[in-house]
Amino acid sequence: MAQFAFDAHAAAGYVERPPRQVPGLEGLHKMAALLLGEYVPADGRVLVLGAGGGLELKALAEAQAGWHFHGVDPSADMLALARQVVGPLARRIDLQQGYxxxxxxxxxDGAVCLLTFHFIGRAQRLETLRHLRSRLRPGAPLILAHISFSQEEPERSRWIARHAGFAEGRTASGAALDRALGTMGTQLTILPPEEEEAMLAEAGFEGISLFYAGLSFRGWVAYAG
Known part of the structure; x- marks a missing residue:
């Protein structure tokens, strides 16, 4: 599947970027651990797609001392960063370069994919979800969170302006908005929430529920049917 992979330049500043760009990132990690913990046993195995950078791996491993993780990411540079971030927790984490x-x-017993799906093209989304479903035991939870908002104007431009301005504390406008519209239009694939939920259902997930919303980001929990 042709998907986006971070290079060394992008990986270099990654640890600092998500907390500035994602509203309530620490809370998102805590919620992910909570929702997984409802179904994943104390010695469970959790699949993490888009594991490069290691932020969610570190948070989840600290939350549950008995869980073991398998993280997958297409970027060798991001996986190297993940190894640094998780430190001694690496004994419970296997990292694999790939898709x-x-x-x-x-x-x-569960799966997590945070801040990744907006880098996956529309044509690969459903296939990716089906691969996730096939690797989960029946009833196992999937925690999914990424950028998702209406693609109808003027809502689309309004949400991009809010997204671009969050780190600066003010809505983007003028040249800053033009840059954001160009960047997000060429580098990201953003779908409306209703399409995201329809794809989850088509891929074989049930009990689909929105659990997180932070400006342009949405998060769902769904269960393998």
């Missing part, structure tokens, strides 16, 4: 189709078949 979801390269991941072990499982079955896993």
């Amino acid at each position: 979801i189709a390269d991941a072990p078949e499982g079955p896993f």
